[in-house]
Amino acid sequence: MKLRHGTFSYLPDLTDDEIAAQVRYALDHAWPVSVEFTDDPHPRNVYWEMWGLPMFDLTEPDGVLAQINECRATFPNSYVRVLAYDARLGRQTTAMSFLVQRPAREPDLQLTRVEGENRTQRYAVQSRATTEREGAWQP
Amino acid sequence: MSRTGFGHYRPGAEDTVPTTAPAEPEETVETTLGEDAELDLSRDEATARVEGTLAKLEAELVGLAAVKRRVREIASLLLVDRARRQFGLASSRPTLHMSFAGGPGTGKTTVALRMAEILHALGYLRVPRVHTVTRDDLVGQFIGHTAPKTKEAIARAAGGILFIDEAYYLFRPENERDYGQEVIEILLTEMENERGSLVVIFAGYPDRMATFFAANPGLSSRVPHHIGFDDYTHPELVQIADLMVAAENFRFDDEAREAFSSYLTRRMERPQFSNARSVRNAVERSRLRQARRLVELDRPLNRDDLITLTAEDIYGSSLFNEPNR
Numbered sequence: 001m002k003l004r005h006g007t008f009s010y011l012p013d014l015t016d017d018e019i020a021a022q023v024r025y026a027l028d029h030a031w032p033v034s035v036e037f038t039d040d041p042h043p044r045n046v047y048w049e050m051w052g053l054p055m056f057d058l059t060e061p062d063g064v065l066a067q068i069n070e071c072r073a074t075f076p077n078s079y080v081r082v083l084a085y086d087a088r089l090g091r092q093t094t095a096m097s098f099l100v101q102r103p104a105r106e107p108d109l110q111l112t113r114v115e116g117e118n119r120t121q122r123y124a125v126q127s128r129a130t131t132e133r134e135g136a137w138q139p
Numbered sequence: 140m141s142r143t144g145f146g147h148y149r150p151g152a153e154d155t156v157p158t159t160a161p162a163e164p165e166e167t168v169e170t171t172l173g174e175d176a177e178l179d180l181s182r183d184e185a186t187a188r189v190e191g192t193l194a195k196l197e198a199e200l201v202g203l204a205a206v207k208r209r210v211r212e213i214a215s216l217l218l219v220d221r222a223r224r225q226f227g228l229a230s231s232r233p234t235l236h237m238s239f240a241g242g243p244g245t246g247k248t249t250v251a252l253r254m255a256e257i258l259h260a261l262g263y264l265r266v267p268r269v270h271t272v273t274r275d276d277l278v279g280q281f282i283g284h285t286a287p288k289t290k291e292a293i294a295r296a297a298g299g300i301l302f303i304d305e306a307y308y309l310f311r312p313e314n315e316r317d318y319g320q321e322v323i324e325i326l327l328t329e330m331e332n333e334r335g336s337l338v339v340i341f342a343g344y345p346d347r348m349a350t351f352f353a354a355n356p357g358l359s360s361r362v363p364h365h366i367g368f369d370d371y372t373h374p375e376l377v378q379i380a381d382l383m384v385a386a387e388n389f390r391f392d393d394e395a396r397e398a399f400s401s402y403l404t405r406r407m408e409r410p411q412f413s414n415a416r417s418v419r420n421a422v423e424r425s426r427l428r429q430a431r432r433l434v435e436l437d438r439p440l441n442r443d444d445l446i447t448l449t450a451e452d453i454y455g456s457s458l459f460n461e462p463n464r
Contacts, residue, residue, distance in 0.1 A: 063290070
């Protein structure tokens with residue numbers, strides 16, 4: 001399952017030059033850029049692991065690309081995304097978020113039955129990546 | 140089948156999109172000229188910009204003939220290199236890392252700023268910006284702190300010039316657990332990086348720079364341009380003072396120029412004389428004394444009063460009060 005997450009997710013995957021151009025756009029707006037990664041593509045998985053601290057006071061995208069590449073090298077089988085945070089008063093939110101790496105094989109999501117209160121039947125979305133993880137808890 | 144175009148995911152279709160598409164070959168901006176074509180360097184628009192910057196360097200800085208010649212040489216080399224590329228003659232990107240060795244206040248930072256403009260005009264830098272760092276900005280306080288700090292400094296300087304002031308403090312041979320060595324190693328890999336358009340300038344006082352490079356042969360061999368900044372002579376310093384005073388919309392009257400000249404003679408004998416910086420400080424202090432004099436005059440002032448520095452303002456310096464040694 002190809003994860004459609006964040007900006008540009010319905011475009012072909014960005015090349016490094018395109019990523020650099022997008023990062024430059026963020027830096028030109030004075031948005032600090034940060035890199036995050038995860039192996040769980042669940043839509044409710046909002047907080048991904050941070051790769052280092054957000055990068056402040058940059059003007060050129062080279063430093064961000066160096067961090068992206070380090071993160072890719074360390075976690076070749078993870079999703080990696082780039083975030084740009086707009087700290088302006090009144091906005092103070094993520095201005096841009098896009099994927100820069102996806103694993104070679106992307107496990108899909110699974111709909112499972114869940115027992116609710118009073119034996120009600122509910123459904124839950126579970127990402128198969130987490131159950132396939134080494135040492136994962138198998139129900 | 141690799142899906143590189145638009146379209147929704149179809150469960151049956153094979154889905155093998157590479158995580159990063161291979162980088163496209165860099166397109167050549169200039170069209171290649173024919174073998175018998177001629178290129179007029181003086182008509183190149185980059186030449187005009189470089190000439191403008193060189194003229195600015197010439198006008199701003201007094202003396203420093205050797206430095207100016209060297210900067211001009213480097214600029215010419217890059218211009219010719221650019222012309223060669225227009226003829227399709229391949230050559231690797233020239234190594235542009237430099238070392239500026241000279242006494243305090245001899246204009247190392249100013250030349251670095253102009254160098255950034257020249258390299259930017261020729262397309263070797265993306266931005267004409269100089270990021271100045273010292274040991275504190277590069278070396279960490281504990282194990283594992285140095286590399287991120289150095290990389291952060293490099294990231295901030297990316298596309299421009301990283302100016303390392305008093306570079307010899309990076310290397311402390313007397314303490315083998317010093318983290319400065321790590322900085323040098325990271326810098327070396329970054330300087331070797333062909334793709335990055337970072338230019339590193341090491342600056343410092345001449346004698347200690349010589350020891351620094353002698354102790355780090357790997358670094359020395361990657362810095363092809365060593366530029367020496369000579370101390371200014373007395374007439375040059377007087378000329379600098381005139382320029383500085385004029386830039387601040389002041390002027391010396393004739394006696395004051397005499398006084399300043401003799402002030403400089405005394406000042407130059409003192410230890411810690413730092414060339415143009417000392418001149419600037421001296422001018423600043425005479426402005427202070429001028430202001431006090433004007434306030435104490437207790438009469439309406441005209442324009443002439445406000446812009447003239449008199450001998451009295453110069454002779455007020457503590458240098459003249461000391462008994463002659």
